[in-house]
Amino acid sequence: MKRPHVIVLGGGFAGIECCKALSSADVDITIIDRQNHHLFQPLLYQVASAGLAAPEIAHPIRSIFSDQDNVRVVMDEVRIIDPDARTVTTAEDQFQYDYLAIGLGVKTGYFGNDEWAEHAGGLKTLNDATEIRREILLAFEKAEMEEDPQLRKKLMTTAIVGGGPTGVELAGAFAELARHVLKGDFRNIDTSEANVILVEAAPRLLTMYDEKLSEYTRKKLESLGIDVRTEERVTDVGEDFLQLESGRIEAANLIWAAGVQASPVTKQLGVELDPGGRLIVETDLSLPGHPNIFAMGDIAHCIDQAGVRVPGLCPAAMQMGKHVAKVIKDDLKRSKQKAKSNYDVRPQFRYFDKGSMATIGRSAAVASSMGLKFTGFIAWLMWLFIHLLFLVGFRNKIAVLLQWFYAYVRYRRGARIITGVPADGSATTP
Numbered sequence: 001m002k003r004p005h006v007i008v009l010g011g012g013f014a015g016i017e018c019c020k021a022l023s024s025a026d027v028d029i030t031i032i033d034r035q036n037h038h039l040f041q042p043l044l045y046q047v048a049s050a051g052l053a054a055p056e057i058a059h060p061i062r063s064i065f066s067d068q069d070n071v072r073v074v075m076d077e078v079r080i081i082d083p084d085a086r087t088v089t090t091a092e093d094q095f096q097y098d099y100l101a102i103g104l105g106v107k108t109g110y111f112g113n114d115e116w117a118e119h120a121g122g123l124k125t126l127n128d129a130t131e132i133r134r135e136i137l138l139a140f141e142k143a144e145m146e147e148d149p150q151l152r153k154k155l156m157t158t159a160i161v162g163g164g165p166t167g168v169e170l171a172g173a174f175a176e177l178a179r180h181v182l183k184g185d186f187r188n189i190d191t192s193e194a195n196v197i198l199v200e201a202a203p204r205l206l207t208m209y210d211e212k213l214s215e216y217t218r219k220k221l222e223s224l225g226i227d228v229r230t231e232e233r234v235t236d237v238g239e240d241f242l243q244l245e246s247g248r249i250e251a252a253n254l255i256w257a258a259g260v261q262a263s264p265v266t267k268q269l270g271v272e273l274d275p276g277g278r279l280i281v282e283t284d285l286s287l288p289g290h291p292n293i294f295a296m297g298d299i300a301h302c303i304d305q306a307g308v309r310v311p312g313l314c315p316a317a318m319q320m321g322k323h324v325a326k327v328i329k330d331d332l333k334r335s336k337q338k339a340k341s342n343y344d345v346r347p348q349f350r351y352f353d354k355g356s357m358a359t360i361g362r363s364a365a366v367a368s369s370m371g372l373k374f375t376g377f378i379a380w381l382m383w384l385f386i387h388l389l390f391l392v393g394f395r396n397k398i399a400v401l402l403q404w405f406y407a408y409v410r411y412r413r414g415a416r417i418i419t420g421v422p423a424d425g426s427a428t429t430p
C-alpha cells in the first residue's frame with residue numbers, strides 16, 4: 001500500500017526538525033527548498049562583517065538527511081499551493097501531498113516601501129550577507145582613494161535601520177571591524193574614524209527585552225563609538241542616504257534590519273493572515289479548515305495553548321516543526337487503529353521559552369532566560385556556547401570555534417576577501 005506523502009516546504013529550522021521527527025514514521029517525505037543548504041541565520045551578521053566565511057554557517061540539506069531513507073530532498077522554488085487539489089507546484093515540477101507542512105520563513109519587509117530594498121538591503125540569506133560584506137569592504141577601498149573629505153566621510157558611514165537583535169549585532173560587529181580589524185591596513189584613511197549609525201523608531205533598542213538590558217545595550221554600543229538614534233522614523237531611502245523625520249543621513253552603506261514579511265504564497269491559501277502576511281494557525285498548528293496543512297516557524301502566527309504569542313526565533317521554529325510531526329504521527333496511529341478521525345483530540349502546541357540573547361561586539365551580550373537577566377562577558381559566553389551547540393554539522397562547529405578564538409585573541413577576521421570584482425578590468429571607477 002502507498003504510504004502517506006508528507007511534503008515539507010522549507011529546509012529552515014522548522015522544516016529540518018519536522019523531517020527529523022518523522023524519521024521513524026511510516027511516511028514518504030519530500031522536503032523542498034530553493035537553496036541547497038540549511039542556513040544558521042543567527043550567525044549571518046558574522047558573515048556580513050567578515051568574521052566568518054559563508055560555508056561555516058550553512059550545511060547541505062542532502063547531507064543532513066543522507067541517513068534518513070524516508071526523506072527525498074528537492075531543490076526548487078515553491079510557486080503555487082493548491083489546497084483543493086492537494087498539490088504544490090514548483091518552478092520545475094508538481095507534487096501531490098497527503099500532509100503539507102509549510103515552513104518557508106519570512107523575508108525582509110519594508111512596510112510597503114519595497115522600492116527601498118534597492119538601496120538598503122536586508123540580511124536574510126547568505127547572498128545578502130556576502131553582498132553587505134562586499135559593499136562595506138569596497139567602500140573602505142574607495143575611501144582610501146577619495147580626495148574629497150565629504151565623499152570620504154560618506155563612504156566610511158554605515159547606517160543600519162532597526163534596533164532589534166540583528167541591528168544591534170551588526171552595529172557592534174561593524175564598529176569593531178572599522179576600529180580594530182582594519183586599523184593599520186590603510187594609508188590615507190583612518191578606519192577608526194568610520195561612522196556606524198543605528199536608527200530605531202521605538203524609544204529604545206531591543207524592545208522585546210527588559211528596559212535595563214536595552215539601556216545596557218545602548219551604553220555598550222555608544223562606548224564602541226556607535227551613534228544610536230532612537231525615536232527616529234525613516235521616511236525615505238535613496239542612493240546613499242536615509243531621510244529621517246529629523247534630517248538626512250548621508251551613508252554609502254545602508255542596511256535594513258527593521259521588518260519582515262511572509263512569502264506571497266501564503267495569500268493563495270484563502271485563510272486569514274496577520275498584517276505581516278503570516279498564516280494564522282489553530283493551536284495544533286493546522287490552518288483553519290485545512291486539517292492536513294500546517295504552518296510552522298516564522299511563517300506561522302501562533303497563539304499557543306497557554307495564550308502566548310510564539311516569537312520568530314529558532315527554538316520556537318524547531319519546537320513547532322517537532323509538534324507538526326507529532327500531530328501527523330498521532331493522526332496516522334489513529335487511522336491505523338481505525339479510530340474515527342477526530343481532529344479535536346490532536347495535541348495542542350505549547351511553546352517552551354528558553355530565553356533570548358544578542359551580542360554587542362566582541363565580548364559582551366545581553367541574555368534573558370527563565371526570568372533571569374545577564375549582561376557582559378558572562379552573557380557573551382552563554383551566547384557563544386548556545387550558538388555553537390545548535391550550529392549544524394561537526395565540521396562547522398570546529399571551524400567556527402577556531403575562527404572565533406583567532407578573532408578574539410588577535411582581533412583579526414579571516415573572511416575579508418572581496419569577490420565579484422571583474423578580473424578583466426571592466427569595473428567602473430566608483
Ligand SMILES: Cc1cc2nc3c(=O)[nH]c(=O)nc-3n(C[C@H](O)[C@H](O)[C@H](O)COP(=O)(O)OP(=O)(O)OC[C@H]3O[C@@H](n4cnc5c(N)ncnc54)[C@H](O)[C@@H]3O)c2cc1C
Binds near residue numbers: 015044077078104166
Ligand atoms: C540575521 C538574523 C539573525 C537572527 N538571530 C537569531 C538569534 O540570535 N536567535 C534566534 O533564536 N533566532 C534568530 N533569528 C531568527 C531565526 O533565524 C528564525 O526564527 C528561524 O530561522 C525561523 O526558522 P524557519 O524554519 O521558520 O524559517 P527559515 O530558517 O527562514 O527557513 C525557511 C526556508 O524556506 C526556504 N524558502 C523560502 N521561500 C521559499 C520558496 N518559495 N521556495 C522554496 N524554498 C523557500 C528558504 O530558503 C529557507 O531555507 C535570526 C534571523 C535573522 C535573519
